[in-house]
Amino acid sequence: MAELEPPANAGPPSKRRKVQDDSADSTPRYESLAKQDSQPGEKIILSASIREKSLQSRPESLSRTPSRDRKRDNKYYSSDHSRHSRSPSSSQSRSRSRSRTRSGSRSPLRSRSDSSSTRSRSGSRLPGRVGSGPDRDSISRSLRDTPLLDGQEHEDSTPPAHQPVRPHYVPRLLLAGHQEPISQVRISPDGRWIASSSADATIRIWEASTGRHMDTLVGHMAGVSAIAWAPDSRTLASGSDDKAIRLWDRVTGRPMKPKPLLGHHSYVYCLAFSPKGNILASGSYDEAVFLWDVRAGRLMRSLPAHSDPVSGIDFCQDGTLVVSCSTDGLTRIWDTSTGQCLRTLVHEDNPPITSVCFAPNGRYVLAFSMDSCLRLWDYVSGTVKKTYSGHKNEGFSIGGCFGSVDGEPFIAAPSEDGEIVLWDVKNKEVVQRIQGHTGVCFWVDVCEDIMASAGEDGRIRVYKHHNSEVAKEINGVSGVNEALGDLVVTDPSLQNEDIKKEI
Amino acid sequence: MNLLLSDDYLLQDYPENITNTIRSGHTTCLRFNRKGDYLASGRVDGTVVVWDLETMGVAQKLRGHRSAITSLSWSRCGRFLLSACQGWRVVLWDLKDGRRYREVRFRAPIYTAELHPWNHKLFVASVFDEAPSLVDLSDSNDVKHILPSAPRRTNIDADAATKEKQAKEDAKQMTTATVWTVTGDHILAGTNKGRLNLIDPNTHEIIWSEKICSSVVTTLRLTGSGRELLVNSQDRIIRTFHVPNLSAEDLDPDTIQMPLEHKFQDVVNRLSWNHVTFSATGEYVAASTYNNHELYIWERNHGSLVRMLEGPKEEQGVIEWHPHRAILAACGLETGRIYIWSVTSPQRWSALAPDFVEVEENVEYDEREDEFDIHPQEEINKRRLDLEDEDIEVLATDLRKGYDEDLGGTDFRMPVLFDLGASDSEEEFVAVSTGTVRRRSMGEGQDGEDVEEDKTAAGAKKVPAGKGTKAKKK
Numbered sequence: 001m002a003e004l005e006p007p008a009n010a011g012p013p014s015k016r017r018k019v020q021d022d023s024a025d026s027t028p029r030y031e032s033l034a035k036q037d038s039q040p041g042e043k044i045i046l047s048a049s050i051r052e053k054s055l056q057s058r059p060e061s062l063s064r065t066p067s068r069d070r071k072r073d074n075k076y077y078s079s080d081h082s083r084h085s086r087s088p089s090s091s092q093s094r095s096r097s098r099s100r101t102r103s104g105s106r107s108p109l110r111s112r113s114d115s116s117s118t119r120s121r122s123g124s125r126l127p128g129r130v131g132s133g134p135d136r137d138s139i140s141r142s143l144r145d146t147p148l149l150d151g152q153e154h155e156d157s158t159p160p161a162h163q164p165v166r167p168h169y170v171p172r173l174l175l176a177g178h179q180e181p182i183s184q185v186r187i188s189p190d191g192r193w194i195a196s197s198s199a200d201a202t203i204r205i206w207e208a209s210t211g212r213h214m215d216t217l218v219g220h221m222a223g224v225s226a227i228a229w230a231p232d233s234r235t236l237a238s239g240s241d242d243k244a245i246r247l248w249d250r251v252t253g254r255p256m257k258p259k260p261l262l263g264h265h266s267y268v269y270c271l272a273f274s275p276k277g278n279i280l281a282s283g284s285y286d287e288a289v290f291l292w293d294v295r296a297g298r299l300m301r302s303l304p305a306h307s308d309p310v311s312g313i314d315f316c317q318d319g320t321l322v323v324s325c326s327t328d329g330l331t332r333i334w335d336t337s338t339g340q341c342l343r344t345l346v347h348e349d350n351p352p353i354t355s356v357c358f359a360p361n362g363r364y365v366l367a368f369s370m371d372s373c374l375r376l377w378d379y380v381s382g383t384v385k386k387t388y389s390g391h392k393n394e395g396f397s398i399g400g401c402f403g404s405v406d407g408e409p410f411i412a413a414p415s416e417d418g419e420i421v422l423w424d425v426k427n428k429e430v431v432q433r434i435q436g437h438t439g440v441c442f443w444v445d446v447c448e449d450i451m452a453s454a455g456e457d458g459r460i461r462v463y464k465h466h467n468s469e470v471a472k473e474i475n476g477v478s479g480v481n482e483a484l485g486d487l488v489v490t491d492p493s494l495q496n497e498d499i500k501k502e503i
Numbered sequence: 504m505n506l507l508l509s510d511d512y513l514l515q516d517y518p519e520n521i522t523n524t525i526r527s528g529h530t531t532c533l534r535f536n537r538k539g540d541y542l543a544s545g546r547v548d549g550t551v552v553v554w555d556l557e558t559m560g561v562a563q564k565l566r567g568h569r570s571a572i573t574s575l576s577w578s579r580c581g582r583f584l585l586s587a588c589q590g591w592r593v594v595l596w597d598l599k600d601g602r603r604y605r606e607v608r609f610r611a612p613i614y615t616a617e618l619h620p621w622n623h624k625l626f627v628a629s630v631f632d633e634a635p636s637l638v639d640l641s642d643s644n645d646v647k648h649i650l651p652s653a654p655r656r657t658n659i660d661a662d663a664a665t666k667e668k669q670a671k672e673d674a675k676q677m678t679t680a681t682v683w684t685v686t687g688d689h690i691l692a693g694t695n696k697g698r699l700n701l702i703d704p705n706t707h708e709i710i711w712s713e714k715i716c717s718s719v720v721t722t723l724r725l726t727g728s729g730r731e732l733l734v735n736s737q738d739r740i741i742r743t744f745h746v747p748n749l750s751a752e753d754l755d756p757d758t759i760q761m762p763l764e765h766k767f768q769d770v771v772n773r774l775s776w777n778h779v780t781f782s783a784t785g786e787y788v789a790a791s792t793y794n795n796h797e798l799y800i801w802e803r804n805h806g807s808l809v810r811m812l813e814g815p816k817e818e819q820g821v822i823e824w825h826p827h828r829a830i831l832a833a834c835g836l837e838t839g840r841i842y843i844w845s846v847t848s849p850q851r852w853s854a855l856a857p858d859f860v861e862v863e864e865n866v867e868y869d870e871r872e873d874e875f876d877i878h879p880q881e882e883i884n885k886r887r888l889d890l891e892d893e894d895i896e897v898l899a900t901d902l903r904k905g906y907d908e909d910l911g912g913t914d915f916r917m918p919v920l921f922d923l924g925a926s927d928s929e930e931e932f933v934a935v936s937t938g939t940v941r942r943r944s945m946g947e948g949q950d951g952e953d954v955e956e957d958k959t960a961a962g963a964k965k966v967p968a969g970k971g972t973k974a975k976k977k
Contacts, residue, residue: 230919247921256921276540277919278555278562293558294919300558319557321508332855333508337557338847341854342508359897376895380507382857386891402897409897425897 165408165424167432169451169463173211177204181439182454183225184399187447188233193250194452195236196460197224203238205250208450211462215253219246219260228271228280230294237280239268245282247294261292263299269397270312270355274319279336281322283310289324291336301339305332311397312355316362323365323379327352331367333379345377347384355399359409366402366411370394374413376425388423390430391415396440403446405465412451414441420453420463436461517787517800518831518844521814523559527552529839532821534575539826541917543584544834544841545572551586553598553917556830559843561923565596567603574615578623582915585626587616593628595640598917605640607647609633615680620687627681627690627704635678635692637704650702652676652694654712680720685729686750693720697736701749701759710756715763716742722778726785727826731803732761733788735779741767741790743803765806769799780824780831789831791819798822798833798844815842 180199187194187208194206203217203224222241229236235256236248244260245268266285273280279300280292289305292298306326313324321342322334329350333343351369358365364385365377372393376386392415400413402425409425418437423430439456446452449465530552532545541562542554549568552561570590577584583604584596589612597604611631619625624640627650637648653673678700680693689710690702697718701711718737725732725746732744743764748754767788768774776790776799787809789800798812798819815835819842822833831844853861878886 231916232919235919235921274557276557276916278558278560278917293555293560295555295558295562295921295923296560297921298560300560320506335508340848340850342851343854344857346857361896361898364895364897376897378895384887384891385893385895387888404898407898426894428891 165405165410165426165431166467167403167405167410167422167465168467169420169422169432169434169465171434171461172464173460173462175204175206175211175213175460175462176458177213177216178202178458178460180223181456181458182442182460183223184227184443185445185452185454185460186227186229186443187445187450187452188229188250189231189447190233191447191450193229193233194460194462195227195229195250196454197227197238198458199223201240203227203236203248205236205253206460208447208452208462215250217246217248217253219255220244222267225267225269226271226282228273230273230277231275232277235277235294237271237273239271239282239284241267243268243284245271245280245292247280247297257297259297261297261299263290263302264288266309269309272313272315272322274315274336275317276319279315279319281313281315281324283313283324283326285309287326289313289322289334291322291339303334303339303341305334306330308352311353312357312368312399314357314365316358317360318362321358321362323356323358325353325356325367327354327370329353329369331356331365331377333365343379343382345379345382347375354393354397357399357401360402360404368393368399368413374400374411374423376411386425386428388413388428390423391419391421392417396442398440398442400444401446403451405449406467412444412446414444414453414455416440418455420444420451434463515846516784516829517782517789517802517810517846518812518829519810519846520844521842522845522847523843524815524840525554525559525843526838526840527554527561527564530834530841531839532572532575533823533832533834533841534577535823535826535832536577536581537579537826538581539828541581542823542832542841543575543577543586545575545586545588547571547839549588549590551575551584551596553584554841555917556825562917563598563601563920564923565594565601567594567596567606568592573613574617576616576618576626578618579621580623580915581917583618583623585616585618587613587628589613593626593638595623595626599915600918601920605645607638607640607645609636615682617682620683620685622687625704627683629678629681629692632677635681637690637707648707650678650690650692650707651709652678652692652700654698654700654709680723682723682725684746684749685725685727688750691723691725691732693723693734693736695719697738699734699761701756711759713761715744715761716740724779724781726781727783728785731764731781731785733779733781735776735790737775739768739773739775741776741779741788743767743788765801765803767799767801767806767808777819777836778821780822782824783827783829787824789822789824791822791833794818798831812844814844815840 178196178198178200182196182198185194185196192208193214194208195203197203201220201223205214205217206212207214217238220238220240220242224238224240226239227236234250236250237245238248239245243264243266244262246260247256248254249256264282264284264286268282268284270283271280278294280294282290282292283305287306287308287310289303289310290299291301293300305324306328308326308328310324310326313322315322320336322336323331324334325331329346329352331345331353332341334340335342345365347369349371351371353367353369355368356365365379367375367377369375370393372389372391374388375384377383378385388411391413394416396416398414398416400411403410403412410431411423411425413421415421418435418439418441420434420436420441421430422432436453437455437457437459441453441455444451444453451463452460454460527544528546528548528550530544531547534543536543540556542556544552544554546552549570549572551565551568551572553563554560555562568586568588568590570588572586572588574587575584582598584598585593586596587593591609591612593607593609593613593616594603595605609628609630611633614629614631616626616628627635627637629635634652635650637650639646653676656669675696676698677695678692679695682691684691690704692700692702694700697714697716697720699713699715699720700709702708703710715734716736716738720734720736722735723732730746732746734742734744736742744761745764746761747759767790774795775793777793779788779790781788785803787800787802789798791798796813796816796818799808800810800812801807802809817835817837819833820836822831824831829846833842833844834840835842851861853859
């Protein structure tokens with residue numbers, strides 16, 4: 001397997017550039033990560049772990065898409081333009097931006113080949129142990145018993161009292177198992193399962209209520225960047241850096257089809273199922289959007305969508321529209337049936353868009369852009385209706401979603417400082433902040449009263465909403481979990497597994 | 504949702520060119536479901552194939568019949584599909600698991616079998632040389648009610664000789680097509696003598712009857728509203744009728760009027776019509792021609808021919824119009840291919856570049872007063888953000904729900920099957936000679952039924968389509 005990932009300077013040209021840039025870029029980024037941490041004590045430990053990594057020349061970067069330094073060129077007239085004619089200078093800047101992104105998923109293979117796997121693991125654990133919050137005891141306990149309840153951060157989560165929407169998500173579970181950063185976490189449409197995709201080339205399925213680890217889906221040859229649940233909650237699609245899309249049976253944990261969906265020329269980066277589950281849309285680093293016939297596993301349509309990697313994709317609720325976005329700063333709306341572009345949304349400043357999703361009623365599009373803003377577009381008029389800020393998103397591809405509490409909508413987004421930020425849709429105010437992850441939090445998904453987040457630390461955190469009355473009571477009490485009557489849930493099998501990993 | 508963005512409504516509302524050709528075996532029969540996202544097709548070998556119109560791929564394959572499918576009918580919710588075949592059998596399929604939900608045997612080949620519009624456990628069938636039946640599947644044993652074909656006689660006190668004569672005449676009346684009215688309160692039946700009967704499904708009696716044409720009625724179709732009736736008959740004339748409100752409380756059978764609206768015919772070529780269909784709204788009538796390649800489309804307002812669709816070099820059998828859109832599905836008699844006719848909208852290039860506008864002619868550009876004023880960036884941003892005070896709704900779908908609403912609230916979702924095999928590409932069958940196909944490869948673990956495909960397909964040469972040949976058999 002290690003041969004598949006070429007060492008630096010040995011791969012195909014496109015990859016080589018990335019690998020080279022990896023090593024060049026990795027160090028500054030860790031510094032920036034370290035800077036994010038406010039507590040001085042942790043900083044030292046963090047930098048130590050970074051040094052360890054950089055000495056191994058393992059750029060274990062965890063980013064999904066940092067393409068901040070990309071040259072901004074308004075190339076939205078023709079998406080083919082940049083694909084075919086890449087001037088040396090632009091390819092230089094572009095490749096740098098991509099390189100960082102991908103290294104996270106690439107590292108596992110390399111780590112497998114080198115002998116110091118245990119050390120690297122402990123290395124990656126280290127920041128997690130330190131950074132997770134004020135109560136270290138609880139965190140170290142968390143490493144022993146996973147999943148566990150970690151309700152220590154509830155101080156941050158008090159919502160302002162006068163808000164119309166009052167999400168109060170309380171930490172419930174911490175799921176550990178992935179050995180690399182997690183790119184996406186998705187709750188199944190029926191709310192029973194959580195799937196996570198990681199740079200360690202695996203997908204894991206967890207039970208949402210107990211946190212029990214159900215299955216690990218192994219098959220991809222490189223890091224997995226995207227997952228999507230079919231609407232029946234039975235099929236799971238995953239897209240990987242090995243350019244393949246695989247469809248998995250949740251029940252058996254086996255691939256649905258003997259052959260993966262092949263066709264993309266580069267890393268598959270985002271996936272979305274149509275509401276009926278018959279079409280799968282995929283976006284890739286090859287700048288195209290593909291629509292697949294899920295039943296036949298056949299490529300139905302390929303859309304020359306963008307002039308940069310397609311970073312996000314979504315179907316609207318009736319399946320007639322597909323939205324795609326790219327780090328070229330464009331968000332495009334497509335007609336599913338004809339494959340025609342119906343609208344292009346672009347903001348004046350043209351910030352790279354890292355993720356996109358439709359509003360639950362399909363009338364608006366929420367775009368996550370790398371100027372630390374979320375923009376809610378009315379795609380019919382082509383105008384920004386709301387801009388949400390208060391989180392940090394400058395170098396990574398993060399993604400969140402809509403949720404609702406008591407019939408009032410909110411938006412949940414991860415932040416690069418590890419927090420999860422929740423906004424009121426209507427008045428754009430932050431209604432809850434949750435201190436979630438060590439390092440960057442990449443993905444948040446909400447399904448009814450469950451919220452799941454995942455990040456650089458390789459952990460998944462699951463939160464549950466409690467209505468405000470209960471929440472107020474809890475805020476007076478020190479131990480959230482005890483007050484709620486929730487118990488630490490441990491699954492013997494998982495515990496063993498985890499212990500095995502620890503040793 | 505895409506309606507908000509497209510100006511497809513500007514496009515014409517009848518199809519113009521072939522956008523897809525799909526094929527699974529030799530198709531003889533077609534039917535769209537009510538929602539218009541699936542197309543059922545019946546094959547010569549008895550297989551029923553359900554196509555997903557979004558992917559143009561096979562969604563389900565239902566095997567159970569042994570001979571050519573003559574009729575298909577969807578339940579309102581789209582979960583049940585009724586198929587009738589020449590092999591004396593009607594099967595009600597549950598598409599949730601693709602299994603035979605019920606099976607009913609008759610004593611003759613079946614012309615049409617149509618499900619009650621609201622009750623999927625009730626259907627009416629017209630049978631070759633037999634009386635039509637109303638079949639109730641609500642019990643575990645299906646109950647067949649025989650429906651009359653001959654109208655009731657008013658002259659009860661006629662002498663014996665007349666009675667005998669009438670009885671003889673009545674015995675010759677055979678129902679060849681049946682259709683439910685939209686409410687499901689009545690059955691419309693056409694007979695081989697050109698009569699149109701209105702049958703009360705509760706009393707199983709003909710409450711109204713009229714001779715509407717001189718020859719065999721082959722197809723009956725109603726518009727979505729149920730106010731127009733389309734009749735294809737063997738006398739080479741397609742007729743449309745206005746249907747009165749048959750569900751009125753004070754319906755008096757004796758005063759029912761079904762006035763003739765249009766007669767569509769080709770007086771020059773004297774063509775006869777294989778199959779006819781109403782457009783989504785009933786505004787157009789389309790017909791496939793016997794011994795000819797064209798599809799004719801008339802508009803009903805003035806009764807004029809608007810279009811002749813020419814494409815594939817083969818005679819077209821059954822045609823079906825999509826329930827909402829300008830899509831026409833037609834199956835070729837010789838190859839058994841399904842041709843999908845539709846309209847294609849051109850790509851609007853301004854959609855790709857938002858600051859460009861497509862203009863018909865040059866436009867004088869008026870510069871805004873403050874267009875080139877320089878403001879500090881913060882101010883611009885602040886102003887921009889301050890403008891975002893609009894109240895927006897992201898959860899409720901305030902938009903028109905359209906036809907989804909009247910589907911009875913049943914949200915049946917077709918399962919996505921992965922084990923269909925890649926057996927439905929064009930390559931599956933090879934045309935050996937006219938109307939004869941042969942399976943190219945026998946691999947992929949097919950069941951025994953498929954092996955028989957050769958024989959049945961070869962037999963199809965003589966019997967190209969159930970409907971088109973119906974009258975010829977007589």
